Amino acid sequence: MTTSAMLILDILMVLSLLSLAAAALATSDARRSVILFMAFGLVLALAWARLQAPDVALAEAAIGAGLSGALLLAAVGDQPRRALTGDTKPVHHHDHSNLKLMLEWTVTLLCIAVAGALAWALAQAFERAPQATLAQAVSENLATSGVSNPVTAVLLNFRAYDTLLELAVLLTAVLGIFALGPARPGYRTAGPVFGGLVRWLVPVLILAAAYLLWVGAHAPGGAFQAGATLAAAGVVLRLAGQRTVGLPQGPTLHLVIAAGVGTFLLVGLSLLVLGRPFLGYPPAWAGGLILLIETAAMLAIAATLVLAFLGGRPQPPRVNVTGGKPPAASISTLRPRSREGLSGADVPGAESHKHFSEENRQC
Amino acid sequence: MSDTLIWLFALPLTGAVATLLLPRQATALANVTAVATTAVAATLLHAVSRQGTLSYEIGGWSAGLGIALRADGLSTLLLMMTALVVLASSVYASAYFSKAAERARFWPLWLLLWTALNALLLSGDLFNLYVTLELLGLSAVALASLGGKLAAVQAALRYLLVGLLGSMMFLAGVSLVYAGYGTLDLSTLAHTVEAGPLAWTALALMTAGLLLKTALFPLHFWLPPAHASAPAPVSAVLSALVVKAAFYLVLRLWLDVFADLLTPAAARLLGVMGAAAILWGSWRALRTERLKLLAAYSTVAQLGYLFLFFPILLAMPPGPARDAALGGLVILALTHGFAKAGLFLAIGIIQQRCGHDRICELDGTAQRLPATTFAIALGGVALIGLPPSGAFLGKWQLIGGAFATGQWLWVLVIIAGSLLAAAYIFRVLGHAFGNRAYPQSTVTVAREEWPALVLTGTAVIGLGLAGAPVWQLLGSNA
């Protein structure tokens, strides 16, 4: 393609990125905002593919746009109007419109200043164009890293410690979510059309996840993209009315969500005990160890993302899950959650009411 | 020896996984982890005091390509404080949570928080620091929301959003640094950064993000509700350690990495914000109705003192005077950490035994809970900065530095802050020692009361009388 054609494409892409971001942030309707944000994420993924970052583009499309979008949409669905207004504003808003206007202008000017400073700094960075970047060091050491995809080499070998802590972040998030209450009630069972799609889409997604995991060693892909794809299968199953989406219950579930951190630590510390540096894989073993860690990480990532979408620990399936009226007794326990704080987080049946009100919310 | 750096974050992380998988044994496992990690921290302290800075290249990759961990005097001291505070709070927490389900939720997050703190203090890589900041923020928020009540959840949500905003700003700065210098390693950067729009913007963004996380006035709005509505052991660690981790990073960036491009005006700005924090935080602490809020506002004020050191340190030429002032800063931070943690634990006991923490209804507490009241008094001594507490030494250095550099205006702020602190502490003690006879008899609950006493005792006596090693340790690898 000629450079000028590419330039036109770039300009179009940049303009649509900016307008989508602005539109997503300007609209006051939450659902619209989320959908525009997802569109923004998809165009961003395109931009990254164009900038020769296919690994990141895959992850953005699957996680940044896809799963974040699913999480946000589920949250929008939970909370008709008031909920999302939760008082989180740091600045006391007086009804003084003058004051508010001044605040708005101050912040806007501040943000313009931030954009200007960032651009100025970036300009200097591009001018400096550091000679000895890490790219060189990465390609020099790629041969001993155990994989040939440089991004995977950085993620799971050179900077594996970052990834270990990142898996700890995921674990923290899911434990935090668990502590806040049980999962949302499920959706109704899918009809024939959607059900038919799910029946073959889920196996295909699982297959795709396995492929992405395997191929990550030498081509775009890896544990995160694979985990997100696997999580997508879980989300689809959930939308089709599967309550637990195949996740195990109880202690086994803990084993799955801790698998990433646990395996990583086990490998790292075993090497340390054997006299090598922490996470210093012997070159001959590196490929295998990375694949082992990535497999565990993929499971943990997928489970975490699905659990985040469910909104908590999945409840064991009950009779009369998928339709009809809630049992009369539970009308008296209208609260979605007990007030006991921590202790009451796992009350089954307390959700029936919400379940009923959400019956008709499938899309 | 440098393996200790690995075990310092690997032990609590392993503990977190273990407590998650074996919820029945969680309390025992967590306490074993706490003792072991503290022992490792002590080993490290010993090693650093003898050999100077230790470092570890993870995976055997040289720093730059890989990530290096580093422990110098400053980070080792903070690691040791972290270990002792978390250990004491763990002992306390073992008795604090009565239900098995509560304990099962608490321990893994608690140990993840510790992992984050240790990883942050050890990290020598900018992007890795971003990840540790996020781990710290998320685990702190999850713990703060464990109360489960409306106020706690609301405060935790605000805490999370503020923290996220802060880390995003930090990340923007990190990205600029990589764009311009092609490395993320702190010690390499210290040699390569040069004044210019790139370094200024990067430093400004990172500092702004960290100030938000360390709750420097006027960015402190999120702190009092979050710290006041969390469970007591969590409040202790949030106030004593979590905000200080962000402060440590500001110190590290300003004094080590970007030292060449600082201007007195920037340092003065931090000083002014610190002074405002002292006055505003102390004033609010004096006016508040609840003991926990008092302690939280007092944290806002105490952080102000730490930032007062910036204009003074920057006005001093490198040399023994400056090292002495830096030692004063560190000892003030350590004292506040121990004292505030002990104070929150003591308040937790009062809250559990009396069912409330309203200051004006504390009459008779001294008769009922003498040991706890004594812990509060000890913590108060450290917060005011009376001798022999470590805070006295710190403030002494601060005042000395202010006079030496001709910035006597700060001295007025310090005196006003100390007077206000005395007022709010004596207000509490006045109520606690109120002589209204109380029907109940004296309560002593050793397992709950000891940690608070030991922590506040360390702040007053340990750091005050045995503060000299702090200066030695900081000087040994300056």
Add this chain to the structure above:
Amino acid sequence: MLTAHWLYGITGCLVVALGLRTALLHALLLHRLIGINVMGAGVFLMLIAVAYRGPGVAPDPVPHALVLTGIVVAVSATALALALARRLTAEQDDE
């Protein structure tokens, strides 16, 4: 002289500012959260633009890895925030 580099880099700066403005000003939680996510996306865009070396030249893989980590961290934080918001609604309903 690489135009793409500049074009996407400056866009990243603007996206950061847009997100920051919403995160600071908006009253609704969901919008603030989206604002923070957009801000993050802008930072990631800057990083990927920095990594780009022009057609035919292999890009720097390190920023790519950093962004991958960043994306996962961002989604974890978003998930926790949404769970807190859900609990908040439930508690408010109880009041």
Add this chain to the structure above:
Amino acid sequence: MIEVMSSLLIVSGLGFYLAGSIGLLRLPDLYSRLHALTKADNLGLGLLTAGLGLYTQDLLIALKLVLIWLAVLAASAASAHLIAQHARRRETQS
């Protein structure tokens, strides 16, 4: 020759996309918009994949492209159905 054919296919595919997008913006109600979007875009994507597959002259890549097309086809059909069903249910309720 092959290049011309593939270009022709791609351009005609884009034409369908354009029509679909205009339909999405201009048509009056949800059902007709869905109709425009799914039908025109699916056909457009089909032509596009055919053109690209021809362009690469690599059987494996062409096969992958066809797979993508099939997946999009199924997904868009199912989601269009779900959206329409949801809208219809809402209508009958109110």
